[in-house]
Amino acid sequence: MQKKKDALRTPAASRPGLSIEVIVETACELIAESGADQLTMRRLSERLGVALGATYHYVPNRDGLLNLIAERIMTTIELQSTTPKSWQPTLRTLMIDFAAAFTRYPGMARYHLANVEATGPVDTQATIMRMLADAGFSTDSSLTLIAALFFYTSGVTATGIMTHDQPGLTTSMVAQRFEAGLDLLLEGAAAQLRADKKARRAEA
Numbered sequence: 001m002q003k004k005k006d007a008l009r010t011p012a013a014s015r016p017g018l019s020i021e022v023i024v025e026t027a028c029e030l031i032a033e034s035g036a037d038q039l040t041m042r043r044l045s046e047r048l049g050v051a052l053g054a055t056y057h058y059v060p061n062r063d064g065l066l067n068l069i070a071e072r073i074m075t076t077i078e079l080q081s082t083t084p085k086s087w088q089p090t091l092r093t094l095m096i097d098f099a100a101a102f103t104r105y106p107g108m109a110r111y112h113l114a115n116v117e118a119t120g121p122v123d124t125q126a127t128i129m130r131m132l133a134d135a136g137f138s139t140d141s142s143l144t145l146i147a148a149l150f151f152y153t154s155g156v157t158a159t160g161i162m163t164h165d166q167p168g169l170t171t172s173m174v175a176q177r178f179e180a181g182l183d184l185l186l187e188g189a190a191a192q193l194r195a196d197k198k199a200r201r202a203e204a
Helices: 002-008 020-034 041-048 052-058 062-075 084-103 108-114 122-135 139-159 171-203
Strands: none
Touching: 020 041, 020 052, 020 062, 041 052, 041 062, 062 084, 062 108, 084 108, 084 122, 084 139, 084 171, 108 139, 122 139, 139 171
């Protein structure tokens, strides 16, 4: 017993095997089990088998940890293609993958939606912006489309309806409706692209 107590008092920097990667991975496991709302630094430390101070040595607070988790989730989502002609299927696949990734971690989509400036996919957005510009979208239209897609997908995922049967609806039916709404957004974007190209020709 004394040895266990001494181990928990060992400074974080000298704890073998403890790292920011291990902390984030363990936190993801806890969220997958019981949701982000139930994640606390104390519960995380208990799962890690370390003193609370050891965890704080790597992560300053719970929000900092959740930001790292959101970033980790985003790294699992890859753009399949970034060619100008494939902007519609590329964004459709990206949003479906985004929903699937965040659905695995209940509560994280809601956190992402409320803290989009801190957890937003900066690199991904820059890549999408280049793709949309090459396709012919104006900067304003591109920013509007990206915001609409991510807010729509985050909102749907944050409600949890992607993982729970609704009265008269199965989970697969809910997923189909989500994708149908996604298609409506992309169809509207295609109409805006035509308008942007027309405006550009008129200015030439």
